[in-house]
Amino acid sequence: MQKIKKKPPNRHHIPKLIENVPVEYKDNVKGMSLKMMSHEAYGQPYEWSTKDFEMGAPLGRGKFGRVYLAREVTTKYIVAMKVMFKAEVEKGNVQRQVLREIEIQSRLKHPNILRLLTWFHDDVRIYLALEIASEGELFKHLRNNQRFDEFRSAKYTYQVADALNYCHLNNVIHRDLKPENILLTSSDDIKVADFGWSAHTLSNKRKTMCGTIDYLPPEMVDGRTYNDSVDQWCLGVLCYEFLVGSAPFESKDTQKTYEKIRRLEVHYPSFLSAGAKDLISKLLRKPGDERITLVDVMKHPWIKQNMKKRNALLEERALKARAAGASYVN
Numbered sequence: 001m002q003k004i005k006k007k008p009p010n011r012h013h014i015p016k017l018i019e020n021v022p023v024e025y026k027d028n029v030k031g032m033s034l035k036m037m038s039h040e041a042y043g044q045p046y047e048w049s050t051k052d053f054e055m056g057a058p059l060g061r062g063k064f065g066r067v068y069l070a071r072e073v074t075t076k077y078i079v080a081m082k083v084m085f086k087a088e089v090e091k092g093n094v095q096r097q098v099l100r101e102i103e104i105q106s107r108l109k110h111p112n113i114l115r116l117l118t119w120f121h122d123d124v125r126i127y128l129a130l131e132i133a134s135e136g137e138l139f140k141h142l143r144n145n146q147r148f149d150e151f152r153s154a155k156y157t158y159q160v161a162d163a164l165n166y167c168h169l170n171n172v173i174h175r176d177l178k179p180e181n182i183l184l185t186s187s188d189d190i191k192v193a194d195f196g197w198s199a200h201t202l203s204n205k206r207k208t209m210c211g212t213i214d215y216l217p218p219e220m221v222d223g224r225t226y227n228d229s230v231d232q233w234c235l236g237v238l239c240y241e242f243l244v245g246s247a248p249f250e251s252k253d254t255q256k257t258y259e260k261i262r263r264l265e266v267h268y269p270s271f272l273s274a275g276a277k278d279l280i281s282k283l284l285r286k287p288g289d290e291r292i293t294l295v296d297v298m299k300h301p302w303i304k305q306n307m308k309k310r311n312a313l314l315e316e317r318a319l320k321a322r323a324a325g326a327s328y329v330n
């Protein structure tokens with residue numbers, strides 16, 4: 001059978017592209033789309049290089065990379081540019097993980113997964129042009145707030161479940177979910193990041209940092225084989241940490257943490273609602289096949305009720321702000 005080649009969108013597609021864009025943003029999105037379509041790189045093979053980007057302020061620093069705000073010269077499109085030194089990558093013996101991060105992250109296209117827009121390298125460095133998540137690490141927000149309320153936790157849990165479900169449908173297991181690997185956008189939406197680092201991060205951090213073993217599922221603690229249900233376990237730990245402010249198996253002593261995980265020793269504080277407890281306990285099951293599916297997480301009554309209440313609350317606030325003549329943005 002002949003393969004039908006999908007044509008990239010062109011100017012005639014603009015009305016369709018901006019169909020669902022809120023009226024106040026239509027002109028901006030239209031302008032940006034036109035600029036992108038007239039770019040030399042549009043729909044063509046193109047060799048990106050540092051010449052295409054103006055580098056701005058630093059956004060953060062990882063083990064092997066520094067991340068900067070950057071702007072594509074022609075379109076003025078803002079990205080987060082992760083710059084890694086080849087020598088450091090080689091010294092850390094993480095070439096495979098970098099390739100994996102590039103390979104996985106550039107093919108996953110989901111609203112709650114951080115997009116790798118393009119990448120290139122020179123003799124010394126590797127550059128990853130990533131979608132911007134201007135609110136940075138979720139971890140920072142969690143520590144600033146101590147814990148999130150149920151509305152916020154339910155929304156984030158839903159978005160992470162949606163992202164993971166998409167990964168699993170595409171045969172990708174994240175394996176290293178934790179608030180440090182989740183970024184937040186200016187519209188308070190989740191972007192799951194850090195793909196391809198899991199194997200490295202776990203084996204490395206297990207020795208060096210106690211914190212990261214808190215998310216290990218029992219099958220990994222015991223060195224048994226595992227499948228994608230490890231991500232459901234991690235989602236249970238994450239949802240607990242959103243609501244309580246610390247991970248359920250956290251302990252000063254590594255061995256104690258392992259023991260708590262093995263014994264499924266979870267303390268549910270009294271302020272947790274019955275619905276939240278129900279969802280977390282359905283994710284934190286020792287046998288992987290007993291863990292609630294990600295689709296059922298998204299349909300769980302606690303998630304649905306809280307998302308509904310949150311939307312109603314936001315609408316009410318927006319209406320009040322509009323009535324007061326102020327513009328309300330969330």
Ligand SMILES: Nc1ncnc2c1ncn2[C@@H]1O[C@H](COP(=O)(O)OP(=O)(O)OP(=O)(O)O)[C@@H](O)[C@H]1O
Nearest residue numbers: 059060061062063064065067080130131132133136
């Ligand atoms: N797309 C992005 N948008 C905004 N800020 C970002 C983005 N990507 C990374 N950052 C910021 O840069 C920091 C470092 O990111 P990076 O991915 O290098 O680090 P990491 O995940 O901590 O490191 P590693 O992958 O080496 O374990 C992040 O903690 C975050 O604050």
